[in-house]
Each structure stands twice: as C-alpha cells, then as structure tokens.
Amino acid sequence: MTRPYRSVLYIPAANLRAMEKAQGLATDAIIFDLEDAVAPGEKAAAREGLAAALANDYGPRARIVRINGLDSEWGQADARACAALVGKADAVLIPKVNSAADLDRVAALIPDLPLWAMMETPLGMLNAAEIAAHPRLQGMVMGTNDLAKELNSRFRADRLPMQAGLGLCLLAAKAYGKVIVDGVFNAFKDEDGLRAECEQGRDMGFDGKTLIHPAQLAIANQAFAPTDGEIELARRQIEAFEAATAEGKGVAVVDGRIVENLHVDTARKTLDRAGAIAAMAG
Ligand SMILES: CC(C)(COP(=O)(O)OP(=O)(O)OC[C@H]1O[C@@H](n2cnc3c(N)ncnc32)[C@H](O)[C@@H]1OP(=O)(O)O)[C@@H](O)C(=O)NCCC(=O)NCCSC(=O)C[C@H](O)C(=O)O
Numbered sequence: 001m002t003r004p005y006r007s008v009l010y011i012p013a014a015n016l017r018a019m020e021k022a023q024g025l026a027t028d029a030i031i032f033d034l035e036d037a038v039a040p041g042e043k044a045a046a047r048e049g050l051a052a053a054l055a056n057d058y059g060p061r062a063r064i065v066r067i068n069g070l071d072s073e074w075g076q077a078d079a080r081a082c083a084a085l086v087g088k089a090d091a092v093l094i095p096k097v098n099s100a101a102d103l104d105r106v107a108a109l110i111p112d113l114p115l116w117a118m119m120e121t122p123l124g125m126l127n128a129a130e131i132a133a134h135p136r137l138q139g140m141v142m143g144t145n146d147l148a149k150e151l152n153s154r155f156r157a158d159r160l161p162m163q164a165g166l167g168l169c170l171l172a173a174k175a176y177g178k179v180i181v182d183g184v185f186n187a188f189k190d191e192d193g194l195r196a197e198c199e200q201g202r203d204m205g206f207d208g209k210t211l212i213h214p215a216q217l218a219i220a221n222q223a224f225a226p227t228d229g230e231i232e233l234a235r236r237q238i239e240a241f242e243a244a245t246a247e248g249k250g251v252a253v254v255d256g257r258i259v260e261n262l263h264v265d266t267a268r269k270t271l272d273r274a275g276a277i278a279a280m281a282g
C-alpha cells in the first residue's frame, strides 16, 4: 500500500513546542526544517533540538528533515547529524536542488536515508528529469516561494506564472514514479484560498500539499483524499469490468461511461489510496 502525502507540515526545528505538538496532529508527513524557518543564530540549537525531538514517537507520520544547502555554513553539520538519524527520520530534504549532481553530494554523506529534493530554482525546473531519475530520490517538494523570487513573478490566485515549473516537475516525478507535493499557501488564515489551491494541485496530479500551520491540515487532507463517491464508483468500475471480462468483453459501461483496463488501474489506485488513508487514522 502506498503511503499518503496529502498533508506535509513544515515545522521550524527551533520550535520545540511545535515539534512536540506534531505528535498528535493529523498530518501525513512532517518536514522538520533546519533551513529557511530557522534564524542563523538558532541553527546549532535547532539541530540539537531536532535530534532530541526525533527520539519521540511520531506514529505513522513520515519524518522528513530539511537540511541547509551543503554550500552554506551549516549544511555539512546538518548532513552529518542526519546520517546519525537512521531509524528516527525517514528521509532528508535538500533545498534548492539544481541538478542530479547536487543529490550525489548529499547521497555520499548520508548513505542510508532516502532523499527528497526541493524544486525551487529555474535550473532545477530545467533539470527536473535528471533529478527525478536519481536512484536515491524518493520525492519532490515544490518551493513556490523561492521559485517566485527567482522568476520575479507575481503571486496570482490561478498561479499562471508557476504553471511551467509545476508542470515540468510533475512530468518528471510521474515519469520516474516519485512522490511530488505542491508548494505552500502563505496566507494561512485564508481557508477559501487554500482550498482552491489544494484543489488545483490535486487536479494537476500532485500527491499532496506542503503546509505551514496546523489550521491548514483538514483542508489539505480532505482535498487530496478520494471522496466516498469516488471510492464507490471505483468499486463499481472494477466489478463491472471483471463481469465484462468474464463474458469475453474488453469494455464495460458504468453510469454511461466506458470502463477499460486503464480505468480499472486508476480505480485500483483510488482504492489503494483510500486504504492507506484509513490506515493512517488507525
Ligand atoms: C506561521 C507561524 C509563524 C505562526 O505561528 P504562531 O503565531 O505561533 O501560530 P499560532 O499561535 O496560530 O499557533 C497555534 C498553535 O499551533 C502551533 N503551531 C504553529 N505552527 C505550527 C507548525 N508549523 N507545526 C506545528 N505546530 C504549529 C503553535 O505552537 C501553537 O500551539 P499551542 O502552543 O499549543 O497553542 C508558524 O505557524 C510557523 O512557524 N510555521 C512554519 C513556517 C515554516 O516552517 N516556514 C518554512 C517553510 S515554507 C518554505 O520554506 C517553502 C519553500 O522553501 C519555498 O521556497 O516555497
């Protein structure tokens, strides 16, 4: 069964209270952030606080640690600390990945954890395919704030300026079977805006959304989960196709629409996702 990544919550590793609180939050994954959410003067303390926090039980939530870039003054120490977190963290997230070579450098320092890549630079967008193809890469995270900064683009509700980058990364992740989660929605008190952006990302094919505040969890969890109607339709499509196959036919019809083997694959994925989500709830 595939692990769900509907909601992926950033927590600044300098915030001990928030890291403790996350043990009880309804989030599919947590990004413990050592990078942009931590002030330069707090980096060392955050690294130590994170190691202590990860001794706690986060249940089924995926534990992902975002390190500073290796070319920063903190990156090497972060990588060394992560190498010692095997069994306590599930993956390491590398910021501002420009190429597969950036992954190679971290892979050499952290041999035993899967890697995730922040996709947030113009060069990263252009090299998305080689990044997604990296054998150690498990997932991609869109960094739409940094990307907007680099592009000098405006924030728009329809995210038109982001579409080329989002699309390139989606194509790359799907081509190589990697997880891909959408960028954050900064206005964390704007529920309608968040819902619209989650639905846009879901419709494009993202597995989930990165979030910055617990108040955003319920909306993302709902948007990226199959609805009861979708689950029921998936079951009926599988049943109808199996009945058609038993009669030697290659096509069934459900609710006036054709169902072929490819639709059955999608239906099975829907049921698999629903099962994985139910398993998260315990
Ligand atoms: C945005 C915040 C600074 C707001 O913090 P605060 O004012 O403390 O919020 P609240 O008072 O509403 O908090 C209520 C309780 O919830 C807890 N809390 C808050 N945020 C989190 C969180 N992220 N995870 C877990 N728990 C959280 C508070 O501790 C309160 O708890 P309690 O004491 O029990 O009442 C803050 O939300 C925040 O710091 N968010 C994360 C910001 C962050 O991580 N930014 C970096 C990632 S975004 C990014 O870099 C994207 C990418 O790279 C790009 O380029 O796009």
Ligand SMILES: [Mg+2]
Pocket: 036, 118, 120, 143, 145, 146
């Ligand atoms: Mg960023």
